[in-house]
Amino acid sequence: MNYEVIVVGAGPAGSTTAKFLSEKGVKVLLIDKSKFPREKPCGGGIPIRVLKIFGYLEEEDIMDSYSYGGFAYFSSSNQRVFLQKDEPIYATLIRKVFDYDLVKLAIKSGATFLDEKKVVDIKISKDKATIFLDDKTNMDSKIIVGADGVWSIIAKRMGLGQHGKKVGMCIYKEISVSNNLLDKFFTNKRIGYLHHKVQGINGFGWVIPKKEHLNIGIGEIRSLIDSSQEKIDLKEIFNKYISELKENKLIPENLDMGRLKGAVVPASPLEKTYSDRVIICGDAAGFANPSTGAGIEYAMSSGKIAAEVIAEALKVGDTSERFLAKYESIWKKDFGKDIRFFLKIQKRWGKQTNKIIKLISKDKKLSEMAFDILTGNQRVHTYKFKLIRRVIYLSIRNIFKKK
Numbered sequence: 001m002n003y004e005v006i007v008v009g010a011g012p013a014g015s016t017t018a019k020f021l022s023e024k025g026v027k028v029l030l031i032d033k034s035k036f037p038r039e040k041p042c043g044g045g046i047p048i049r050v051l052k053i054f055g056y057l058e059e060e061d062i063m064d065s066y067s068y069g070g071f072a073y074f075s076s077s078n079q080r081v082f083l084q085k086d087e088p089i090y091a092t093l094i095r096k097v098f099d100y101d102l103v104k105l106a107i108k109s110g111a112t113f114l115d116e117k118k119v120v121d122i123k124i125s126k127d128k129a130t131i132f133l134d135d136k137t138n139m140d141s142k143i144i145v146g147a148d149g150v151w152s153i154i155a156k157r158m159g160l161g162q163h164g165k166k167v168g169m170c171i172y173k174e175i176s177v178s179n180n181l182l183d184k185f186f187t188n189k190r191i192g193y194l195h196h197k198v199q200g201i202n203g204f205g206w207v208i209p210k211k212e213h214l215n216i217g218i219g220e221i222r223s224l225i226d227s228s229q230e231k232i233d234l235k236e237i238f239n240k241y242i243s244e245l246k247e248n249k250l251i252p253e254n255l256d257m258g259r260l261k262g263a264v265v266p267a268s269p270l271e272k273t274y275s276d277r278v279i280i281c282g283d284a285a286g287f288a289n290p291s292t293g294a295g296i297e298y299a300m301s302s303g304k305i306a307a308e309v310i311a312e313a314l315k316v317g318d319t320s321e322r323f324l325a326k327y328e329s330i331w332k333k334d335f336g337k338d339i340r341f342f343l344k345i346q347k348r349w350g351k352q353t354n355k356i357i358k359l360i361s362k363d364k365k366l367s368e369m370a371f372d373i374l375t376g377n378q379r380v381h382t383y384k385f386k387l388i389r390r391v392i393y394l395s396i397r398n399i400f401k402k403k
């Protein structure tokens with residue numbers, strides 16, 4: 001057996017797992033079906049808080065640029081919220097560069113990387129875990145990490161489930177734009193836009209200006225759609241969104257969007273994210289914010305947690321699912337609480353939306369709190385009571401004002 005752990009998928013989840021495991025002296029193979037560097041559909045924004053957790057992102061100069069503010073538009077209530085800060089509120093990245101840089105860091109830590117290797121099956125035996133590749137070869141290890149994205153073959157073959165219809169559908173495009181033009185439209189503070197329920201969809205549109213790229217997209221949460229509802233053409237909605245952005249002079253008039261790309265984000269975590277000799281991380285496990293689709297932070301955090309649990313499992317010589325269950329209890333205590341909170345508000349959002357948006361748009365403190373949560377700079381579970389207290393205070397103040 002050449003490797004103790006094989007990590008399938010070299011996105012942020014897989015590379016982070018491989019990096020932290022290698023640093024602990026574990027022999028790791030990181031494999032991916034694509035040729036690297038590869039593209040990955042993404043808005044490319046991450047909370048500043050993530051840079052503090054994974055300090056090497058800035059130390060190694062991996063980030064593309066920073067945004068100091070943004071506008072959020074809520075068409076259902078005709079409200080607009082604007083926030084700008086002296087400090088950046090989120091960082092941007094170019095996935096083709098970012099993911100490859102993370103792979104290089106894993107290699108630097110000691111991991112072996114093989115690209116253009118597609119896993120088609122997995123078999124767990126008493127004394128080993130085997131993966132089967134599409135070139136008819138196979139490889140053994142003690143533990144397999146499934147970090148193979150939203151359509152994970154590892155999760156599927158292990159019977160841990162698939163995301164099926166519970167996904168968010170996106171159409172997006174990232175194009176190169178000159179620094180000067182971006183400065184003109186979005187200032188050097190790179191002010192972005194979020195349009196809630198753009199063109200009436202159950203989701204939102206985004207405009208994320210980067211250093212020399214502009215990323216525009218729309219996302220719709222399929223699980224929120226009534227099955228009797230008429231199917232909508234997301235590409236058509238995207239084109240209308242672009243026209244509206246141009247009409248309102250929010251983006252350059254002559255921007256050519258070219259061929260559009262579609263992609264999917266998971267809407268909720270799998271019920272079980274481990275089994276004998278297997279751990280599932282990142283999108284494969286369904287770790288994305290159900291309201292915004294953001295998943296890079298959870299992918300990296302789950303990779304780090306997986307590495308800690310696996311290193312311990314190898315040390316004590318216990319790779320059973322009973323031991324690996326630790327992984328699930330740790331991620332649930334860490335970012336799992338955030339995901340649960342967002343799933344809850346998604347269900348209740350409909351009834352109270354307009355009331356809450358009005359409160360947010362009229363109160364600077366609440367706007368800042370809402371931005372902190374939406375951009376992921378505050379973990380919701382540590383912040384929610386502060387938020388609820390403010391909403392109650394404002395609601396009561398409004399009642400007295402009316403009297």
Ligand SMILES: Cc1cc2nc3c(=O)[nH]c(=O)nc-3n(C[C@H](O)[C@H](O)[C@H](O)COP(=O)(O)OP(=O)(O)OC[C@H]3O[C@@H](n4cnc5c(N)ncnc54)[C@H](O)[C@@H]3O)c2cc1C
Pocket residue numbers: 008009010011012013014031032033034040041042043044045046117118119120147148149150152153170171172217263264265281282283284287288293294295296297299
């Ligand atoms: C349109 C869109 C916009 C988004 N915007 C944001 C954003 O702004 N911020 C944010 O935080 N998140 C965003 N996300 C979510 C984010 O892209 C994901 O959460 C993140 O990529 C998850 O990382 P991962 O490593 O789990 O999976 P991936 O990044 O999907 O990596 C999985 C890897 O596995 C490989 N693989 C798959 N199958 C196999 C196989 N059978 N054999 C070998 N290799 C395999 C793939 O080639 C891929 O490289 C967005 C997603 C979409 C679709």
